[in-house]
Amino acid sequence: MQIRDLPYADPGVPDAASGPRFLLWLCRQQLGGQVKAVAWGTLHMAGVALLPATVGVAVQAVVDGSGARLALAGGLIALMCAVIALGDTMLHRVSVTNWITASARVQQLLVRKTTEMGATLTRRVAAGEITAVSTGDVEKIGWFVEALSRFTAAALASVAVCAALVVYQPTLGLVVALGVPLLALAVLPLLPPATQRADVQREKAGRATELASDTVAGLRVLRGIGGEELFLARYRRASQEVRVAAVRSARMWALISAVQVVLPGLLLIAVVWYGARLALEGRISVGELVTVYGSVTFLLFPLRHFEEIAMAYSFSRPSAKRAARVLALRRTEADEHRAEPAPGGFPSGDLYDPSAGLLARAGEFTVVVCGDPDVAGRLAERLGGHPPRSENGAGARPEAGVGAGAGAAEPSVLLGGAALDELSLETARMAVLVQDKDPVLLSGTLAELLDVPRSGAVTPEEALAAAQCDDVLEALAQASADDSGDPMRTRITERGRSLSGGQRQRLALARSLITDPEVLVLDEPTSAVDAHTEARIADGLRRLRAGRTTVVLSASPLLLDRAERVVFVRDGQVAATGDHRVLLRTRPDYRAVVSREPDAEAGAGAADAGAQGAEGPGAGAPEPHQRTAPGPEAGPGARPRTGAAADDHELTRIEE
Numbered sequence: 001m002q003i004r005d006l007p008y009a010d011p012g013v014p015d016a017a018s019g020p021r022f023l024l025w026l027c028r029q030q031l032g033g034q035v036k037a038v039a040w041g042t043l044h045m046a047g048v049a050l051l052p053a054t055v056g057v058a059v060q061a062v063v064d065g066s067g068a069r070l071a072l073a074g075g076l077i078a079l080m081c082a083v084i085a086l087g088d089t090m091l092h093r094v095s096v097t098n099w100i101t102a103s104a105r106v107q108q109l110l111v112r113k114t115t116e117m118g119a120t121l122t123r124r125v126a127a128g129e130i131t132a133v134s135t136g137d138v139e140k141i142g143w144f145v146e147a148l149s150r151f152t153a154a155a156l157a158s159v160a161v162c163a164a165l166v167v168y169q170p171t172l173g174l175v176v177a178l179g180v181p182l183l184a185l186a187v188l189p190l191l192p193p194a195t196q197r198a199d200v201q202r203e204k205a206g207r208a209t210e211l212a213s214d215t216v217a218g219l220r221v222l223r224g225i226g227g228e229e230l231f232l233a234r235y236r237r238a239s240q241e242v243r244v245a246a247v248r249s250a251r252m253w254a255l256i257s258a259v260q261v262v263l264p265g266l267l268l269i270a271v272v273w274y275g276a277r278l279a280l281e282g283r284i285s286v287g288e289l290v291t292v293y294g295s296v297t298f299l300l301f302p303l304r305h306f307e308e309i310a311m312a313y314s315f316s317r318p319s320a321k322r323a324a325r326v327l328a329l330r331r332t333e334a335d336e337h338r339a340e341p342a343p344g345g346f347p348s349g350d351l352y353d354p355s356a357g358l359l360a361r362a363g364e365f366t367v368v369v370c371g372d373p374d375v376a377g378r379l380a381e382r383l384g385g386h387p388p389r390s391e392n393g394a395g396a397r398p399e400a401g402v403g404a405g406a407g408a409a410e411p412s413v414l415l416g417g418a419a420l421d422e423l424s425l426e427t428a429r430m431a432v433l434v435q436d437k438d439p440v441l442l443s444g445t446l447a448e449l450l451d452v453p454r455s456g457a458v459t460p461e462e463a464l465a466a467a468q469c470d471d472v473l474e475a476l477a478q479a480s481a482d483d484s485g486d487p488m489r490t491r492i493t494e495r496g497r498s499l500s501g502g503q504r505q506r507l508a509l510a511r512s513l514i515t516d517p518e519v520l521v522l523d524e525p526t527s528a529v530d531a532h533t534e535a536r537i538a539d540g541l542r543r544l545r546a547g548r549t550t551v552v553l554s555a556s557p558l559l560l561d562r563a564e565r566v567v568f569v570r571d572g573q574v575a576a577t578g579d580h581r582v583l584l585r586t587r588p589d590y591r592a593v594v595s596r597e598p599d600a601e602a603g604a605g606a607a608d609a610g611a612q613g614a615e616g617p618g619a620g621a622p623e624p625h626q627r628t629a630p631g632p633e634a635g636p637g638a639r640p641r642t643g644a645a646a647d648d649h650e651l652t653r654i655e656e
Contacts, residue, residue, distance in 0.1 A: 003100055011108040016328035019321030023313075026102055026320075027145060033098040034149050040094055041153025044087025048301065049161045051080045052294020060287025091153070095146045103142035106323060110134050113327050116425060124329055126210045133326055137319035144309075144316035151309035154302035161295055169284060172275055172292045179267045180299050184306050186263055187256050194252040195314040201245040202318050208238040253311065260307050264300045271296050347423070347431055349416025351519050351549060353382055357574040358567055360519070360551045362416075365542050367563035367580075368553045371593045373524070375572060376553040377437060380523040382413055383551060384434030385420035415519065433517040437524050439508035441496035446476060447488040449507065455516040458544065460488075463513040466540030467506045468533050472499070501528040509537070519549040526556060538562045555594050568593075 015025040027034060058073035110133065114121055121130070162180055165173030215231045275289045284292075351360040356379060360366045370376040412421035420428045430453070441449060450460045464473065476487035479498075496504040505528045512520060525541075526534040535558045541550070542562050552559055560566055560580040568576040568583060568590045576587050583590045 003097055006101065006104050007108055008105060011105045011112065014109055014324070014327050016324040019317050019319075019324055022320045022324040022327070023141070023144060023316060026105065026141065027148060029105065030098055030102055030145055033094060033101065034145075034152075037091060037094040037098055037146075037149030038152045038156075040087050040090040041150050042156055044084060044091050045153050045157030045302070046160075047080045047083035047087055049157055049295065049298050051077065051084070052298060053291050054080055055294055056287040056291030059290045060285060063286055091150070095149055098149065099142040099146035102145040103138045106138050106141055107134065109327055110138075110323070113329065117329055118429075121326075121329070125326055129206060129210060129322060130326065131213055132206050132209050133319070133322050137322055140312075140316045140319040141323065144312040144320075147305070147309050147312040151305045154305035158299060158302045161299060165292065165295055169288055169292055171278065172271060172284070175271060175274065176267075176292070176296055176299070179270075180303075183260075183263050183267060183303060187259055187307065187310065190252065190256050190259065191310055191314065194249070194256060195317075197245070197249040197252050198314050199318050201242065201249045202315075204238070204242045204245050206322075208235065208242050211235050211238050256307060256310075260303055264303060268293075268296050268300070347416040347418040347427075348518050350414075351383060351432070351551065352414045353379070354411045354414070355382065356569060356572055358383075358569065359574075359577075360549055360567075361565065362549050363547050364564045365545065365550045365562070366552070366565045366567060367560050368551060368567045368569055369555050369560070369590065369593055370553060370569045373437070375569065377523060379569065380434050380436060380521050380553055382410075383519075383521045384432045385413060385423075385428040431517065432519040432521065433512060433515055434521040435508060435512045435523065435525060437527070439505070439511075441492060441499075441504055441507060443492060443494040445489050445491050446507075449492060450488075450511055450514055452511060452515055454514050458514050458516045460510070460514060462544060463510040466513055466537070466544040467510040468529075468536050468540065469503075469506050469510055472503045472506060475499075475503070502530070502533070505529065506533075506537070509541075513541075513544060516548070519551065520545065521551045521553070523553045525552065526554065526559065531558060534558050557594055560594065 012025075012029055015021045054073055054076040058070055058077065061067075061069035061073055114130075117124070158180060162173070162177040165176050167173070211231075212235060215235060272293060275284065275292055278284045279286060279289045349362050351362075352358070358368065358379070360383075368376070368379065370379065412419035414420070415431060420432065423431070447460075450463070464470075473487040476490040476492075477485045480486060480490045492498065492507075496507065499507070505525065509522070509525050512522070526537055529537065534556060538556075538559050539562065541552075552563075554560075557580075563580060566578060566580045566583055567574055568587065570589065576583055576590060584594065
């Protein structure tokens with residue numbers, strides 16, 4: 001595999017049982033590149049090892065006054081220099097290729113796992129840890145793969161040189177052959193404490209990264225409540241802990257480096273002293289002494305690679321452990337047995353959730369009303385085939401509100417009679433698209449943002465128009481970096497932080513509309529826009545999605561008034577279905593949720609509903625902690641906001 005051939009068509013199935021096993025699997029996948037690197041490294045080491053022998057021949061030729069041997073030695077020295085240059089150049093080229101391709105393989109595995117897990121990933125792994133694994137950890141893992149080939153070549157060269165010295169000059173060669181392994185093993189007692197300190201440093205650095213990531217993600221809210229200094233102080237303390245741990249780790253590695261310098265130096269002094277005595281006694285020639293001295297000096301070079309591989313493994317092992325922990329995540333035990341996509345295409349028909357009793361008829365615009373936004377969020381996940389899972393991913397976790405009485409194994413959502421849990425993830429996600437309450441806008445141009453898998457039936461212009469993005473396009477055109485004024489070429493910052501909440505929400509809606517899925521599930525898609533814009537979005541949404549199944553979870557009267565069918569969910573179960581205006585007249589509990597009646601009125605209404613055979617008193621009433629507040633883009637006639645949405649809009653107003 002060459003760099004130009006990236007990305008991999010298939011990065012493979014990793015062995016994620018542990019960090020060391022993941023590293024071993026990765027090295028096996030890079031076997032071809034490793035063999036090339038070892039071959040070039042051995043050639044390079046051979047040139048460096050033979051250079052002292054040629055210098056020794058030259059010195060002895062000068063002592064003997066032999067011009068022919070001196071010329072031969074000069075030619076050999078030139079040849080060794082060429083071999084060293086060629087071997088070093090190719091070794092560096094192949095080693096860096098191994099590094100980059102190994103890192104790319106790990107990144108592809110992580111991206112594939114992120115796509116597979118979807119929204120459940122951030123609930124199972126902290127966002128900061130995901131960032132650390134996909135950036136710094138990938139680099140450290142690639143470093144180990146790259147250093148392994150150099151270490152192997154150095155080890156082979158060291159064994160060969162020691163064996164050659166024993167044959168060439170048995171007396172001095174035996175001293176060197178015994179001393180070099182002792183030097184390599186001398187640092188072993190220092191490696192466990194060094195590794196432990198490095199692990200502590202990386203653990204603290206990971207926590208600091210998570211804290212920084214969470215702080216940046218919640219910066220808007222922090223500014224709204226005046227919590228910047230509090231979190232800044234927390235990050236400052238975490239940063240100082242990382243610094244202290246890094247200094248402690250660096251001290252241990254500095255000690256290892258010092259040992260790697262002092263002990264070889266002592267061996268070199270002993271060899272020179274003993275060799276000089278042998279030369280004075282006439283037992284060896286001056287040229288042989290120079291050869292042995294040069295060979296011992298060469299052996300100090302492979303010892304550096306021993307230290308490097310120890311450091312690389314120490315730093316890459318916890319990184320590989322974190323990567324393996326992410327790669328080992330599974331959505332469900334049944335994911336491995338999901339069916340492949342049917343030859344006939346995606347399933348179609350009615351969308352039915354047997355857990356809640358919710359039916360969304362094919363081709364209809366259905367609005368689902370839930371009194372609890374958390375219940376609505378979990379219901380949206382279920383409709384998309386993304387049920388909440390237990391921490392180990394072994395099965396569904398009973399959640400209050402949605403299927404709470406269903407037990408540990410909730411039935412799968414059906415699309416046209418086909419269970420979504422039995423379809424492949426790719427098929428299920430192409431058939432049913434879920435946009436949650438807080439969609440993420442990736443950094444890049446608007447054209448790149450809207451460049452998503454799509455059917456082709458909906459153009460970007462139609463989707464942007466339906467989502468009422470005219471003012472967003474005007475703002476992007478004014479912010480265009482070039483003189484073209486083309487909003488599609490304007491860059492959007494990470495998570496769309498340069499846009500208002502309503503603008504981000506509308507762009508996310510346009511992105512979802514472009515895909516034109518068989519079933520589109522939208523969770524509060526208009527909670528951050530004013531009433532006039534929301535009314536136009538509702539009209540555009542129904543017009544653009546005509547004949548396609550659309551499910552919107554919202555309590556907005558504007559959306560409800562345009563719905564072909566309204567489903568009222570209370571306590572996780574469907575309590576009523578019908579027309580919005582009919583439900584307002586006949587269901588006091590429904591009216592309490594939609595109109596945000598005060599608690600007393602809601603309670604009275606719910607009591608009336610109980611007298612008329614409703615599910616129970618007080619159902620659907622707003623939670624006691626909810627309060628109303630207008631949205632940031634609200635104008636005259638804007639509907640009030642409740643709960644978490646009110647908090648978010650209020651903080652946005654404070655910041656602005």
